[in-house]
Amino acid sequence: MTPPLNGATVADLSPWHDELIALRHHFHQHPELAFEEHHTAATIARQPGEYSYQVTTGVAGTGGVSTLRLGDANRAIGLRADMDALPISEENTFDYQSSESGKMHACGHDGHMTMLLGAARYLAATRRFNGTLHVIFQPAEERGFDSGAQRMVAEGLFDRFPCDAVFAMHNHPGRPCGQLMSRRGQFMAAGDRVFITVRGMGGYAARPHLAQDPVVGAASIIMALQTVVARNVPPDQTAVITIGMLQGGKALNVIPAEVQLRLSVRSFDGHSRAAAPAYTDIVQLQSASLGLSAEINYIEGYPVVCNSEAETSLALQVAAELVGEDKVDGEMDLLTGSEDFAYMLQASPGCLIRISNGEAQANKMLHNPGYDFNDNNLVLGAAYWSRLVERYLPPRTPL
Incomplete structure (x- = not known):
């Protein structure tokens, strides 16, 4: 695969769009609750393993970390996606609706996992970075207490998989698709x-x-x-x-x-x-x-999600390169929702960024039985992650 001149673009990931949709729909059909993500974890582990990553399973129970080292740089980046579903009965009637009674991916974690897996595939194929990439799949974000991120950090996540910075992405219903948003400092409650x-x-x-x-x-x-x-x-x-x-x-x-x-x-x-x-x-x-x-x-x-200054600036710069400055909001309002990625940000510099899920979802917000992740985000999110890694871990030969 020929790498793009200035880093990954949406067009570079587009050939995999149908495959990413199929994978996302599989996750959606088979939701699992906090610390019960056994089928999800097994499905995830097969993917990076095929792309030459070193796969570590059983992290904080059902979590996992896939690692790819290239070149000789000492820098390392972590990208995190959450895995668990919610105890909600789905009201959607499409052909990939939840097959598990009383459980559904009503917060978009099926999409979060798929975007990250798409990026992992692209980065392994192009091999256009110099350093260490840790792809982190975290269980139990929805638990509200004793959560997956909290356990991962307490069990030595960043001792076993040192990261100079860690990033996460969450979808955001109600804004036009194709936008990326974040803010420096305090972000989520x-x-x-x-x-x-x-x-x-x-x-x-x-x-x-x-x-x-x-x-x-x-x-x-x-x-x-x-x-x-x-x-x-x-x-x-x-x-x-x-x-x-x-x-x-x-x-x-x-x-x-x-x-x-x-x-x-x-x-x-x-x-x-x-x-x-x-x-x-x-x-x-x-x-x-x-x-x-x-x-x-x-x-x-x-705790409060608090984005660090330098990492947020980079995250927003990469977003602007990918979708254009007019589709990036770097001063997003404070969000009163909570996210256990905050525990990772207490242990490492980093940034949480939001990806718009479309205006059609304005009345079917997160944790709603009629919610669904927007498949148009899959390639965009995967391209964003890929470009961020290429920027954070630049190859010896500039892109």
């Missing part, structure tokens, strides 16, 4: 979990005065929690509190003895986490005012 149990005394719905109703207490707590951001986080900072679960009772004529609340908390600067005592005070005082008791457990989750 930390994600914490709060578990609240409100306890009272159950009773008969017709005689509520003889009970201590935790449903009323939970409702009071929900309204009061909205003041945490408004009165504990500075107005120029971003934080989000969402009560995603309210569960209590099984019959309309019975007052339950217990109600459970589950919260998702997103923040960027530590103020929301520092406000954790406010959660405790609000929950306890609201409960006590109604003769109830409460238990609260605040658990810190993924």
